[in-house]
Amino acid sequence: xxxxxxxxxxxxxKTQYQIIIYLLxxxxxxxxxxxxxxxxxxxxxxxxxxxxxxxxxxxxxxxxRQLLVEYEQQHGKPLKPxxxxxxxxxxxxxxxxxxxxxxxxxxVYANNGGKGQYQCxxxxxxxxxxxxxxxxxxxxxxxxxxxxxxxxxxxxYHIHKCKNDDCSFxxxxxxxxxxxxxxxxxxxxxxFKVRYIFREFLFDFKPLAPSSPIKTKxxxxxxxxxxxxLGLINYAxxxxxxxxxxxxxxxxxxxxxxxxDETYIRVKGRWHYLFFMFDAVKKVVLSYRVxxxxxxxxxxxxxxxxxxxxxxIPEDLSLVVDGNPIYLxxxxxxxxxxxxxxxxxxxxxxxxxxxxxxYRPLKQIIERFNRTFKGNYRPTHGFGAEEGSVSFVxxxxxxxxxxxxxxxxxxxxxxVIPALERLPHMPARWAKLIAxxxxxxxxxxxx
Ligand SMILES: [Zn+2]
Ligand SMILES: [Zn+2]
Numbered sequence: 001x002x003x004x005x006x007x008x009x010x011x012x013x014k015t016q017y018q019i020i021i022y023l024l025x026x027x028x029x030x031x032x033x034x035x036x037x038x039x040x041x042x043x044x045x046x047x048x049x050x051x052x053x054x055x056x057x058x059x060x061x062x063x064x065r066q067l068l069v070e071y072e073q074q075h076g077k078p079l080k081p082x083x084x085x086x087x088x089x090x091x092x093x094x095x096x097x098x099x100x101x102x103x104x105x106x107x108v109y110a111n112n113g114g115k116g117q118y119q120c121x122x123x124x125x126x127x128x129x130x131x132x133x134x135x136x137x138x139x140x141x142x143x144x145x146x147x148x149x150x151x152x153x154x155x156x157y158h159i160h161k162c163k164n165d166d167c168s169f170x171x172x173x174x175x176x177x178x179x180x181x182x183x184x185x186x187x188x189x190x191x192f193k194v195r196y197i198f199r200e201f202l203f204d205f206k207p208l209a210p211s212s213p214i215k216t217k218x219x220x221x222x223x224x225x226x227x228x229x230l231g232l233i234n235y236a237x238x239x240x241x242x243x244x245x246x247x248x249x250x251x252x253x254x255x256x257x258x259x260x261d262e263t264y265i266r267v268k269g270r271w272h273y274l275f276f277m278f279d280a281v282k283k284v285v286l287s288y289r290v291x292x293x294x295x296x297x298x299x300x301x302x303x304x305x306x307x308x309x310x311x312x313i314p315e316d317l318s319l320v321v322d323g324n325p326i327y328l329x330x331x332x333x334x335x336x337x338x339x340x341x342x343x344x345x346x347x348x349x350x351x352x353x354x355x356x357x358x359y360r361p362l363k364q365i366i367e368r369f370n371r372t373f374k375g376n377y378r379p380t381h382g383f384g385a386e387e388g389s390v391s392f393v394x395x396x397x398x399x400x401x402x403x404x405x406x407x408x409x410x411x412x413x414x415x416v417i418p419a420l421e422r423l424p425h426m427p428a429r430w431a432k433l434i435a436x437x438x439x440x441x442x443x444x445x446x447x
Contacts, residue, residue: 009425013425013426013427048325049193049325050325050328050329050332051169051196051197051198052142053142053198053331053332053335054139054140054141054142054148054160054196054198055139055140055141055142055145056137056138056139056140056335056336057137057138057139057140061100061101062100062101062123063101063102064098064101064102064103064104064107064120064122064123067101067103067122067123068122071122079107079121079122081106081107081121082106082107082108082109082121090109090110091110092105092108092109092110092118093105096108096118098118098120098122098123098125098127099125099127100120100123100125100127101120101122101123101125103120103121103122103123107120107121107122108120108121109121111126116128137336139160139198139200141162141164141167141169141196142196143162143167143168143169143170143196144162144164144166144167144168144169146162146163146164146167148160148161148162148196148198149161149162149163156201156202156203156296156297157199157200157201157202158199158200158202159197159198159199159200160197160198160199160200161195161196161197161198162195162196162197163195167195167196169195169196170194170195170196173192173194173195174194177192198332199329199332200336201296201300201329201332201333201336203297203300203333205300205301205304206337207300207304207307207333207334207337207339236391236392236395237387237388237391239391239395239434240390240391240392240394240395241391242434242437242438242441243394243395243398243433243434243437244394245437245440245441245444246398246433246436246437246440246441247394247397247398247401248305249440250401250415252279252282252284252286252309252415253282254279254282254284254286254309254310255279255280255281255282256310256314256316256317256318257279257280257281257318257320258277258278258279258280258286258306258317258318258319258320259277259278259280259319259320259321259349259362259365259366260275260276260277260278260287260299260302260303260319260320260321260327261275261276261321261322261349261350261366261369261370262274262275262276262294262324263276263370263373263374265290265377265382265383265389265393266382266383267290267292267382267383267385267386267388267389268382268383268384268385268386269382270292272290272291272292272389273290273291273292273293273294273298274288274289274290274373274393275287275288275289275290275291275298275299275301275302276288276289276302276369276397277302277303277305277306277319278365278366278369280320280361280362280365282414282415283365283406283414284401284414284415285369285397285400285401286305286306286309287301287302287303287305287306288393288394288396288397289301289302289305290386290389290390290393294324294326295326296326296329296330296333298326299324299326299327299329299330300330300333300334303319303327303330303334306319307334307339313339313340313341316342317341317342318341318342318343318344319331319341319342319343319344320344320346320349320359320362321343321344321345321346321349322345322346322347322349322350323345323346323347324345327343327345328343328345331343346359346362348363349362349363349366350363350366368406369400372400372404373396376396377392377396398433400414401413401414401415402414402415402417402420402429402433403420403426403429403430403433417433417436419432419436420432420433
C-alpha cells in the first residue's frame with residue numbers, strides 16, 4: 001500500500017513540477033519567435049595558443065608618508081612640495097598620484113613639458129600617465145628571464161612579447177620547423193607564432209573583492225503568506241532574488257577541487273552561455289553566470305565566484321575544465337593579482353571524445369548537470385530578458401544544491417539541511433527553503 005501511495009505522490013510532485021516549469025516559462029517571457037530547437041552543437045571556441053605564465057615581478061609598494069618621515073629624519077628638514085612656475089606646461093592634474101608611493105600631485109614633476117612623463121619627488125620613480133599598472137609590475141619571459149616588451153595595446157589587454165633572439169623558447173620553435181616552414185618563415189615571419197607571448201588583462205576588477213550586497217526590491221513580507229508552490233510561480237523573479245543571496249553565501253563545505261563548463265541558454269532569441277563551476281567532490285554548484293560571450297572575462301568571474309567561497313586559497317587548488325583557452329587566460333589574470341592555482345584542461349570532458357579514467361567522474365557530473373538543466377530549461381523556450389534567465393538559473397541551482405537527490409551521493413542532496421530533509425515533499429521543501437532565505441535576508445538587514 002505504502003509504495004503505491006509513494007508512487008502516486010511522486011507523480012503528483014512531478015506533474016506539479018512540470019506546471020511550475022511551464023509557468024516559469026510563461027512568466028519570465030518566452031521568445032517563441034525565431035525559436036529553433038537546434039542548439040549550437042559543439043560550437044568551436046577560438047583556437048589560441050596560450051603560453052605558460054611569465055615571471056611576474058611586482059615593484060615594492062612604498063608609502064609616501066613613511067618616506068617623508070624618513071626624509072625629515074635624514075635631512076633635518078621636511079621635503080617640500082614642488083614649487084611650480086606659472087608655466088602651464090609643468091602643471092600636473094590634481095588627481096594624479098605616484099603609482100609607487102601614492103604621493104599626491106604636489107610631489108609629482110611633469111618631466112617632459114606636459115607630454116605625459118612624470119617623476120615622483122618622494123620615491124624618485126618615473127612613470128607614464130597611461131601605463132601606470134605596467135610600471136608597477138614587470139613581466140619576464142619564463143624561458144630566458146628577459147623583460148617582455150609590450151607590442152600591442154588592445155581595449156581589454158596588452159600583448160607582451162619576448163624579443164630575445166637567444167631565448168630557448170624561440171630557438172626550440174625555430175628548430176621544430178620543417179625546411180618548408182623555414183622557407184615560408186623567411187618571407188612571412190608574422191604568420192608564425194614562434195616567440196613567447198603574454199596577455200596582460202586590464203579588466204577593472206579586483207578578484208576576491210566582496211560583492212555589493214544584493215538588495216531586493218520586493219516586499220518580502222508579502223511572500224511569507226504560505227509560500228505555496230503556486231505562490232512560488234507567481235513570484236518566480238522575486239523568489240529568485242530572495243534565494244540568490246542564500247545560494248551565493250551559504251557556508252558550503254568545499255573540497256578544493258573544482259570543475260567548470262559552459263552550456264547554452266537562449267535569451268531574447270540569441271544563444272548565451274551559462275558558465276557554471278562545481279565542487280568536484282561535493283557536487284555543489286558554486287557559480288552560474290549567464291554571459292552573451294564565451295570569453296576570458298566570463299571565465300574570470302566564474303572562477304572568482306568559487307575563490308570567494310573559500311576561507312583561504314589552498315596550496316593545491318585545482319580547476320578541471322575543457323580545452324577552451326579562456327581558462328588559461330583567466331589563470332594568468334589571477335596570477336597577475338597574486339592568486340595562483342592549477343588548471344587541468346581535459347579534452348573530452350564535455351564532448352564525445354573519450355576521457356581518461358581519472359576524469360570520468362567529473363565528466364559524469366557535468367553531463368548530469370547539463371541533462372538536468374536542459375530537461376528543465378527546454379519547456380521554458382528561452383527567455384525574453386536577461387533577468388528571466390538569471391531567475392531561472394538561480395532557482396535551478398537552488399534546486400540542484402539543496403533539493404535534488406544525487407545518485408553519486410547515495411541519493412542524498414549535495415547540501416543537506418536537516419530542516420528540509422524532514423519535510424514530506426518537494427513543494428514543502430521549496431517553501432521552507434524560501435522561508436530560510438527570507439530569514440537570512442531579514443537577519444542581514446537587521447545587523
Ligand atoms: Zn612616489
Ligand atoms: Zn624569452
